[in-house]
Amino acid sequence: MRVSVPNIPQSLLSTKLTSQVSLSEAIERITAFLAPGNVTLITGAGVSVDSGIRAYRGRDGRYMNPNYKPIFYHELVDETEKGQSFRQRYWLRSYLGFPSIREALPNTTHYAVAALQYAGVIPRLITQNVDGLHHEALSITHPSPVKVQESILELHGTLHRVRCKHGHLTDRTVFQDWLSSANPKWKDFADAVEKEGAGLRTNPDGDVAIEHLGISYDSFVIPECPTCLQENRHNNVHKPDLVFFGESITEHVKKRSYLDIENSDRVLLMGTTLATYSAFRLLKHALELNKPVLMINVGPSRADGVEGVHKLDIASGDVMRDVVQNVLRNSGVIDPMVDKMLSSGIRRPPVKDDDDDVAQAAE
Structure with missing residues (x-):
């Protein structure tokens, strides 16, 4: 029995990034995308880097x-x-x-996302992460663990x-x-x-x-x-x-993830390379339904070059607090809970070590 580790095609890894955006332009574009609301968000390991948890892949997309x-x-x-x-x-x-x-503690992105969930801008969150940090950030607005669990779909478990x-x-x-x-x-x-x-x-x-x-x-x-x-x-x-490599997600989780895409008006991807098919097929489903898609991720991803995906090569921690302020303040939302969330969260990425300089694809 041979099961391989999900990876990004070599052709994408060798492609040079052709465009960069300034912080102000990224904030403006993400704000405009989120402002109408009813967004489904899909997050990956890159979102938890500022909490001190290394992502699987570096800026070049390799392990x-x-x-x-x-x-x-x-x-x-x-x-x-x-x-x-x-x-x-x-x-x-x-x-x-x-x-x-x-x-690990939730970082500024976790709390910014929680603020958008609290305000109803992002009613559906699908995460590939198994660290529970989205739940911890949202728990300050929902004292009931059941309510928090209902608000977040853990695609790969916990x-x-x-x-x-x-x-x-x-x-x-x-x-x-x-x-x-x-x-x-x-x-x-x-x-x-x-x-x-x-x-x-x-x-x-x-x-x-x-x-x-x-x-x-x-x-x-x-x-x-x-x-x-x-x-x-x-x-x-x-x-x-x-969910381990070589194991399938449950039918319940699969159906719920598809419904989360179908019930949204647009889809935001954040901190993910979409290397696992369980996440990539959600992007495909969104595009089949003609949902607008915006991606925020540092480095190559499986979505690069896919028609209909607009990508910003930038770290979520650099922009999301400002984005939330723009989206919610411009819509007239003034709430002490939002202020609390926007003043919460760490930014403590892992210290770079020698292995970060010799990153390579898995065999």
């Missing part, structure tokens, strides 16, 4: 983590000894990487829940504690890394690369599901509640 080789769905759920090895690799790396995702092979759901923080209890030596290692402030290079899915440390995965213990034990069966096959 920033050299030799990036994720675990695929069929490998993770394989119940043979080989599958157990894959799960040990996944959960050790995820155990070490999850704290950086858990502790890191914040874990599901065993029999469907038992666990909060990820609780599962993280289970992993700590089952692996006291790795808990000490993780505490030492945090204390030293060294950090580990974390991908948007919470995975970290640790091969350079000479670490073996076979000592990592994956705890059994306690609910399964209560049902008199042993089971330590767990999976984060997200």
Whole structure:
């Protein structure tokens, strides 16, 4: 069985960007696009970069983590000894990487988007991100977690829940504690890394690369599901509640995403290369329905050169606060909650390291 990592065609990666826009022009064009309202927004990993979470791809559109080789769905759920090895690799790396995702804070773009959601300009948000930061930003306007969940469609799921092979759901923080209890030596290692402030290079899915440390995965213990034990069966096959490479999104999520496109008047793409087909087909659906489409993204994307897509090569964090002020103030919306959101959020992108200079496509 061969499953490949989604990628941007080489022909697009080698194409030079032909146009740049000034900040003022970008703000003006995004404002005009959003002002009529009823916009569906699709976001990707680029939106969370200012929260300190690296995107998969750099400005040249190539993977920033050299030799990036994720675990695929069929490998993770394989119940043979080989599958157990894959799960040990996944959960050790995820155990070490999850704290950086858990502790990340929403950035200025997350809050700007939340302000537009609150004002009804963006009634539908589809995110490919699994970090939960859109939810955290919007939660200051919606005290009910259910209302927040209804306002945001997580196309690829979330890191914040874990599901065993029999469907038992666990909060990820609780599962993280289970992993700590089952692996006291790795808990000490993780505490030492945090204390030293060294950090580990974390991908948007919470995975970290640790091969350079000479670490073996076979000592990592994956705890059994306690609910399964209560049902008199042993089971330590767990999976984060997200879509892995080689796995399909659920029919419910697919239908909901299509409806979100169909019920909008226009579609905004932000911080995404659209390398995964589950996102790219939403763009195709929008264009088939003759929806106006605007894209805000740094570097090449799968949408480059697609007729009907207007692209601004600019970071959302550079423009979205000003855009929100223009859209809402020009429409007469004056609300203390909007002011609160526009004064919230960090801009703390990851510190550039040597790997950023040797970015390459995944094999």
